[in-house]
Amino acid sequence: MRMPQGLVIGGTGMLAGTVRGFSARGWDLVVPSRRRPRFATDGENVRWVRGEWDFPAELAAAVAREATAPFGLLVAWVHTPHRDGVLKAVQPLLAPDAPVIEVWSSASQDPLATLPPAVLDHPTHRVVLGYQRSGRSARWLTTTEISEGVLAAALAALAGAPPAVREVGVLRPWPPGR
Numbered sequence: 001m002r003m004p005q006g007l008v009i010g011g012t013g014m015l016a017g018t019v020r021g022f023s024a025r026g027w028d029l030v031v032p033s034r035r036r037p038r039f040a041t042d043g044e045n046v047r048w049v050r051g052e053w054d055f056p057a058e059l060a061a062a063v064a065r066e067a068t069a070p071f072g073l074l075v076a077w078v079h080t081p082h083r084d085g086v087l088k089a090v091q092p093l094l095a096p097d098a099p100v101i102e103v104w105s106s107a108s109q110d111p112l113a114t115l116p117p118a119v120l121d122h123p124t125h126r127v128v129l130g131y132q133r134s135g136r137s138a139r140w141l142t143t144t145e146i147s148e149g150v151l152a153a154a155l156a157a158l159a160g161a162p163p164a165v166r167e168v169g170v171l172r173p174w175p176p177g178r
């Protein structure tokens with residue numbers, strides 16, 4: 001039986017746990033980035049390809065070479081100003097009903113207030129990263145908290161949850177520690 005295939009852009013850093021979570025659930029992942037991550041060699045169902053956001057068409061072509069079918073899921077954490085170009089370049093590789101999970105974060109501005117609209121005409125779920133309160137102070141989310149929050153949002157999207165803005169951690173008050 002062919003495994004479902006997902007595309008995770010920006011998936012080799014703080015989203016590595018999300019990639020591993022999908023891999024453990026039987027998904028075949030394609031993960032483009034500039035540098036080969038160590039985890040991509042761990043399992044055959046995580047395929048890394050070289051891709052740079054500055055060159056979206058080349059990135060999409062590299063991803064397409066690894067695609068066995070239209071992708072059933074896109075998870076993307078692409079920084080501005082590359083976001084539109086990269087997402088539009090990979091859109092033709094997605095199944096028509098594939099959910100898009102976009103991750104959004106900003107340390108300098110209020111992430112909820114600066115959340116951009118969806119780029120693609122797909123059911124788009126936005127995951128907005130906040131912070132955690134720790135006693136009287138605040139701290140940023142850990143890599144595990146981020147990965148798990150994005151994984152939960154993606155699994156909910158695949159289970160048919162309607163597109164939504166999902167907050168990971170605390171977003172109010174902003175800025176943290178105010």
Ligand SMILES: NC(=O)c1ccc[n+]([C@@H]2O[C@H](COP(=O)([O-])OP(=O)(O)OC[C@H]3O[C@@H](n4cnc5c(N)ncnc54)[C@H](OP(=O)(O)O)[C@@H]3O)[C@@H](O)[C@H]2O)c1
Nearest residue numbers: 010011012013014033034035051052053105129130140141
């Ligand atoms: N709210 C919170 O609690 C919280 C916590 C931590 C971080 N953050 C924020 O999260 C943001 C992300 O941090 P980060 O960049 O260090 O994340 P990261 O997850 O470590 O790396 C970003 C991912 O994108 C890829 N990437 C980056 N630039 C690329 C490019 N030009 N072309 C192709 N792929 C590229 C990286 O792979 P390659 O490098 O191999 O290309 C990696 O897969 C930061 O703005 C940080 O402030 C927020």
